[in-house]
Amino acid sequence: MSGRRDQQITPTADPTLRPLVGRQPLLKVLGTTLKRSARKTFHLVELVGEPGVGKSRLVTEVAGRARELGMVTLAGRAAEFEQDAPFAAVVDALDDHLESQVGLLTRRLPLPEARLLSSVFPGLTVDLPQVPIPAGAGGARYRLHRAVRTLLEVLAESSGLTLLLDDVHWADEATIELLDYLVRHPPRGQVVITVAYRPAQVSARLRTALTQVPADQGTRVTVSPLSQKETEEFLGPGMSQAKRRRLYESSGGNPFYLEALSRAENGNGNPLSPITGDLAEDALRDVPDAVRSALQVELGQLSSKALLIAHAAAVVGDEFEPTAAAAAAELTDAEALTVLDELVARDVVRVAPTPGRFRFRHPLVRHTAYTSASAGWRMATHGRVAAYLQKLNAPAPQLARHVVRSAGFGDIDAVGVLTTAARSVAPRAPMTASYWLTQALRLLPDIPANTGERIQLLIELASAQGVSSQFTEARDTALDVLERLPAQAYPQRAMVAGHIYSKVERLLGRSVEARARLQRELRAVPADQLHHAGPLYLRLAVEATWSGENAEATRLLGEVPVDRVPSTIAYAVAALGPMPAIASGDGARGLELLGEADRVLATATATDLAPWLDAHTWLCFSDLLTGRYRNALPRFERVADIARNTGQNYILPPLLSGQAQAVAVLGDMDEAFTLIEEAIDVARVGGSPQSLALALGSRSMLLTWSGDHTEALRVAAEATQAGGDVPEWPSLRARVAEAIAVAYTGDLDESGPAEVCDLLESVQRDQPMLLILCETMAHLLAGANRWTEASGWAERAERVTDPALPINRTMADLVKAHALTGTDPVAAAELALHSAAVLEQAGLKLEAARARLRAGLAYAAAKDRVKALPELAAAAEAFAACKAKTLRAEALRATRRLGVRVAVPGGPKQSGPFGLSPRELEIARLVLDGHTNQQIAEKLFIGIRTVETHVSHVFTKLGVTSRASVGRVLGPALDAHDRG
The missing domain is CATH 1.10.10.10 (Winged helix-like DNA-binding domain superfamily/Winged helix DNA-binding domain)
Structure with a gap:
């Protein structure tokens, strides 16, 4: 009854609207955008401007033009005093249209999705077959996002869809999360979403989400104030020049301010007088005093x-x-x-x-x-509205926003309404749920009679706060629960301490405090009650795994009576078990435990895995660390999907980082970057420094592999700063990424990488990262003919590699092949080819290409051009497919040195560095390689005089006078040119 309806019905012309002035250029841009959407692609339009500048009027104009194109056009807006109503703007836009299309939609939508949508959109509240919605704590939250995307695709099928959302700076958190999802996973088909907002008031999360829109899928229109000339046109001729000038100066050209001031003057008020009185909840502080006064004058009449x-x-x-x-x-x-x-x-x-x-x-x-x-009158009026809604049997979420503004302390009925409302929206809108639960607790008297209810509400509040990334608040709430729970309430205490408190403490970077609390709780559990301590043992094992205390992690897991604990804990024990063995260097035992975990988890459902996702994340990395990338990828995908479905965003950064590493090594660099960008976004919003360090370190690695070394170094520096000096896995991986980025920029000082390896080797947690660093250093040192140092890295790789892990063993062989090239290039080539065959069979395209490159370089060093060229060509082709620009360029340079002309990476170009023509650039490369003019003439089958002319042109364009200076000037620019 407070609700608002969609705007598909064509409104009648509003005679009160003033003419649209000064917006024709903007309308042209918006019209072009709508027509472009006819290509059946998604597009997002942002209308950005200050209050009253005319965004809503442009929304109306966009709606009219979309209707002229025959598109389904639905409009809604967020409201200032309804920010605790989940999905308010989207419901406002869609609900009435859904009601009129319910038959079509229930036929076109999968039944579980239709039922899920009906829990949000009253217009879809119809009798549907009872197809169960998949279970999972908070699962509806992200399933709903996908269901809305499907809904938009269905609505757009006939003639396209334009969805207009106004005032999204007031949007609730659930709406923002939905928009974030739709931006990252856009609907298929002709769907245009237009959002209008005030830039100073938009939330950080929405601002971040909107920046993720690709340039070809987004249009940002800034709506500016009117000029003085446009203001005069807006006000019309029936006003003196002096008055128009005064109004322009007072309003700054803002159309709404102009309208308010002119209304007040026409009503004989004094809009320029100062405001008096205390305006509660004043959100107009950025509005000129004269305009606020004018609005008050208008109402006062x-x-x-x-x-x-x-x-x-x-x-x-x-x-x-x-x-x-x-x-x-x-x-x-x-x-x-x-x-x-x-x-x-x-x-x-x-x-x-x-x-x-x-x-x-x-x-x-x-x-x-x-x-x-007056504030008291408003409070009483909210109460009257709540009572009116209750007579209409309105749902609890609709009542809640009025109850929360009217109920007094001790109002148990109000507590019930707010609790019911919170529980009904928690799966979809945990931020709103945490607000309503907080308000319910404020109203509930803290007396012994209410202790049980208060503890239950606090547990639910802590859970909602943790899911919505309110980590500090979740920790404080969990501590409050632990203070209130009886000492003998062992199951509840173990659950709160192990499942809520310690988890958010770690995310806040307070792992020491988390472990201390867990140990304190465990010591308090009597021997005959230890079967209730499963969450405590398991969480302590997770903490020990993070810090590399592998023997302690194994001991703690062994203390869990898996036959007496809930199945969710037993599954988590099986999932976590392999990692301590692998990290301690016992690969054979790790593989045995991986096989056991596969057997135990074969029948586990998403509901079984959801409560302990961090343990199952370690299982994903156990696959990764043993070189089982093909096994790891579907496991990462499944756990990440459960994390999204259950709202456990905190675990997504490590999951997505590991998944990105897997897909990159398996050859899909574009997908890897997509995954890692999401990981960074989630980590930044969540506020966990270790999560951010892990995600940024992974992105730096991807940038290095793709050839953007400057950006890789910048990102790695941010990653190491986020990780700090804590000797844990995320910060160590960030330091590995930084060492590799530094090396690729040409700084081959070994002390930094060696120190990082020593730290990582001390716990042997991540053999692949150790081997990646060893392989990088050996490869680059070999390229600089520093064979002794390369051999040192080969020896380190041999020392850290577990012989029970075939892929890791193969990577160590590749490191050895780099070093061996200087003394026995034929043996190095054969070793590299063997490595390439093993890696290709395992599907590791990027690593296999590196092995092919080494084989080609080794054969070239052995003067075996016939064997070198096919390997270099295969490497270049594989690197191109993997989007590894620098490594491809290296393969092509080696091919050119063997006298074969190849295309410059990135395709033909009009000119090279310093304006060199393609032929001049080709000859300059041969000069760089030490060829004489006669040798160049013979290689290119051209006359010696032609070569001399080209060399002269090269010298002139580079501003040098000798062949020795060509490399100094051209070298750095040539590297950048080859990278594309």
Whole structure:
């Protein structure tokens, strides 16, 4: 009843609207964008501007143009005083249209998705077959996002869809999460989403989400104030020049401010006088005082009953029905309708597109009407609206926003409403749920009679806070629960300490405090109650695994009585078991435990895995660390999907980082970058420094492999700063990434990489990372003919490699092949070819290509051109497929040195560095390789005089006078050129 309806119904022309002035260039851009969407692609339009600048008017214009193109056009907006209503703007836009299309949608949508959507959109509340929705704590939250995307695709099938969301700076967290999802996973088909917002008030998460839109899928339009000339046109000719100038100066060209000031002047008010009085909840602090005064003057000229209805309607909602406003104002329906005529005549409210409803002409008008009412009256009015809604059997979430503003301490009925509302939205909107639970606890007297209920609400609150990345709040709430729980409540204490408290403490970088609390709780459990301590043992084992205490982790897992604990804990024990063995260097035992975990988990459901996802994440990395990339990838995908479905965003950065590493090594660099960008976004929002260090370190590695070494070094520096000096896995991986980035920039000082290897080797947690660093250093040192140092890295690789792990053994052989090239290139080539065959069979395309490159370089060093060229060509082709630009360029340079002309990476170009033509660039490369003019002429089958002419041109363009200077000047630019 406070709800607002979608805008598919074509509104009648509004005679109160002033002419649209100064917006033709913007309308042209928006019209072009809509027409471009006819290509059946997704597009996001942002309308950005300050309050009152005209964004909403442009939204209306976009809607009209979309309808002219035959597109389904749905519009909604967020509201200032309804930010605790989940998905309010999206429901506002879609609900009525869904009600009219319910038959089609229930036929086209999968039944579980239709049922899930009906829990959010009242218009889809119909009888559907009872197809079960998949279980999982909070699972509806992310399944709903996918269901909405499917819904938009269905709505767009016939003629395209334009979804317009206004005032999204007031959007609730659930709506923001949905928009974030739709940006990262855009609907297929002709779908245009337009969002209008104030840049200074938009949330950080939404701002970050909107920056992820690819350039070809996004249009950002900044709506600026009118110029003085446009202001004069806006105000019209029936006003003196001096008055128009004064209004322009007072308004700054803002159309709404202009309108408010001119209305007040025409009403004989004094809009330029200062405001007096205390305006509660004042969100207009950035609005000029004169405009605020003008809005107050406008409302002050209403009759007493009209002002009462204006105040009451502002409490009811952004859009309202006359009967609701009458109930709020304690007037009869007939009185309310009469008074509404006055409000419409004064253009304070307007007839809404949906028959029988009204809305304020602008959110700022509603704000003024709301805040200018006295605080006590507003509180009582929210109570009257809540009572009215209860008579209509409105759902708890609709009641909650009024209850929370009207209920008094000790109102148990209000506690029940807020609790029910929180539980109903927690799977989809945990931030809103945590707010309502907080308010319920505020109202609930803290007396012995309410202890059980308070503890239960606190547990639910801590869970909602943790899921929504409110880690500090979740920790404090969990501590409150532990203080309140009886000492003998062993199952509940173990669950809260092991499953909530210690998890968020780690995410806050306070692992020492987390472990201390876990040990304290464990010591308090009697021997005959230890079967309740499974969560404590398991969480302590996780903490020991993080810090490399592998023997302790194994001991703790052995203490869990797996036959007496819930199956979820038994599954987690099996999942975590392999990692301590692998990290301690016992690969054979690790592989045995991996096989056991596969058997134990063969029948486990998503519900079984969800409570202990961090343990199952370690299982994913156990596959990765043993070289089982093909096994690891589907496991990563499954656990990440469960994390999204259950709202456990905190675990996504490590999951996505590991998944990105797997897909990159398996050859899909584009997918790897997509995954790692999501990991970084989630880590930044979540606020966990270790998660951020891990995600950034992984991105640095990808940038190095793809050839962007400058950016790789910058990202690695940020990663190591986030990780700090904590000797744990994320920070160590970040340091490995930094060492590799530094080496690829040409700094082959071995002390830094050696120190990082020593740290990582001390716990042997990550053999692949150790071997990647060893292989990088040996490869680069071999390229610099520093064979002795390369041999040192080969010896280190041999020392750290577990012979029970075939892929790791093969990588160590590749490191040895790099070093061996200087003394026995034929043996090096054969060893590299053997490595390539093993890696190719395992599907590790990137690593196999590195082995092929080494084989080609070794054969070239052995002067065996016939064997070298096929290996170099195969390596170059594989690197191109993997998007590894630098390594491809190296393979091509080696091919050219063997006298074969090959295309420059990135395709033909008009000119090279310093304006060199393709032929000049080709000859300059041969000069760099030490060829004489005669040798160049013979290689290229051209005359010696032609070569001399080209060399002269090269010298002139480079500004050098000798062949020796060519490398100094051209070398750095040539590297960048080859990288594309």
